[in-house]
Amino acid sequence: MVETPRRREIEDVASVLFREHGYSGTSVRDIARALDIRGASLYAHVASKQDVLWSIIDRMASRFEIAAADALAAASTPGAGPGERLMALVRAHVGVVADDVGRATVFVHEWRSVTGERHDQIVERRDRYEERFRAVIAEGVATGTFAPIDPEVAAAFTLTALNGIVAWYQPAGRIGPTDLADLYADLALHAVLATDGRREVPAGWREVPA
Amino acid sequence: MVETPRRREIEDVASVLFREHGYSGTSVRDIARALDIRGASLYAHVASKQDVLWSIIDRMASRFEIAAADALAAASTPGAGPGERLMALVRAHVGVVADDVGRATVFVHEWRSVTGERHDQIVERRDRYEERFRAVIAEGVATGTFAPIDPEVAAAFTLTALNGIVAWYQPAGRIGPTDLADLYADLALHAVLATDGRREVPAGWREVPA
Numbered sequence: 001m002v003e004t005p006r007r008r009e010i011e012d013v014a015s016v017l018f019r020e021h022g023y024s025g026t027s028v029r030d031i032a033r034a035l036d037i038r039g040a041s042l043y044a045h046v047a048s049k050q051d052v053l054w055s056i057i058d059r060m061a062s063r064f065e066i067a068a069a070d071a072l073a074a075a076s077t078p079g080a081g082p083g084e085r086l087m088a089l090v091r092a093h094v095g096v097v098a099d100d101v102g103r104a105t106v107f108v109h110e111w112r113s114v115t116g117e118r119h120d121q122i123v124e125r126r127d128r129y130e131e132r133f134r135a136v137i138a139e140g141v142a143t144g145t146f147a148p149i150d151p152e153v154a155a156a157f158t159l160t161a162l163n164g165i166v167a168w169y170q171p172a173g174r175i176g177p178t179d180l181a182d183l184y185a186d187l188a189l190h191a192v193l194a195t196d197g198r199r200e201v202p203a204g205w206r207e208v209p210a
Numbered sequence: 211m212v213e214t215p216r217r218r219e220i221e222d223v224a225s226v227l228f229r230e231h232g233y234s235g236t237s238v239r240d241i242a243r244a245l246d247i248r249g250a251s252l253y254a255h256v257a258s259k260q261d262v263l264w265s266i267i268d269r270m271a272s273r274f275e276i277a278a279a280d281a282l283a284a285a286s287t288p289g290a291g292p293g294e295r296l297m298a299l300v301r302a303h304v305g306v307v308a309d310d311v312g313r314a315t316v317f318v319h320e321w322r323s324v325t326g327e328r329h330d331q332i333v334e335r336r337d338r339y340e341e342r343f344r345a346v347i348a349e350g351v352a353t354g355t356f357a358p359i360d361p362e363v364a365a366a367f368t369l370t371a372l373n374g375i376v377a378w379y380q381p382a383g384r385i386g387p388t389d390l391a392d393l394y395a396d397l398a399l400h401a402v403l404a405t406d407g408r409r410e411v412p413a414g415w416r417e418v419p420a
Contacts, residue, residue, distance in 0.1 A: 021234060022234045024234040025232070025235070149397070153393050156374070156378045157371045157394060158371075160373070160378070161367045163370070163377075164373065183367075184367060190401050190403065191397040191398070193405075195400070195405050
């Protein structure tokens, strides 16, 4: 797919419509109407609605992948451990979401709408991406930095919380993207961090009266 | 709306279709076809597709509300604090999701598709529900049981992780509903729990070499 200004504009408009009405609830005619052109003219730039969706999903997936790879590389210096790596992964993910909440929303809600071989490809890329989180958490469990939790469950807990940002975050609100990344890194780290007596939780956990 | 076996069957079938294809991507004809009846016959039982959606959303919202109210009541005995209350809310929410992942998926993905006054009603009920989490977290911050975190952000983090269960959980898989509730309660509690030096996180947090 060749990136042209017109093509980019089509994706921008489609992202807004997919976010608002869902992929199923948006037609090529809706996209054309929002651009104030005829459907036939739109097909000069895109092969299908599925083609536009794929561009959006593929581009967002690449952004998540690059951000995670960069974050892990930066947090793999001597002295940095799984805690730093988990926080780096969380900050990277939050950064991508907060930078373009519209497209991130389409990514989170509509990646399942990608069809055919591309669907298999995106499932595989998603698994590889989640595996980075699972591996860092498993490493932290193995070294005792993290509590002896289930890495698969903890990774799912963490990643769904990160993707859930699209459900509530207002970039123009009181919390800026960097603060959001710090707050989420703090919550995600402590969710898994080893603390004294963590083994008793949750079965026998009771608060110590002040 | 009168609950009849036929009506319940329609909602069951619609839940499956809404989950698979989305509300926008499902027609009344699709629902009728799945029931092997004609569209006209379906209208003897339901007023519209919106009416079926509302039944599903309203029923699930009530289940979440009742479960949360019961959980808070049970965790408000003398000696129980915000930690117990947060864990009770988390377990209650996980219980409702895990008990009917199909309808929970429709609830999480499609509550925004409810229209008119009912949309306002569901937004208000959702806000009241989230407020229970925010209040318990704010209480824990005030008493020092929890770290001095932002209750709104922590509640959003927690609730989106809980709703994210619909994205990955397989009830017939290796983790049963009760274990899932325990694991999530553990993660959600520690995400907010006060620990020594938590104030330094995330700005200056570094792992202590073993």
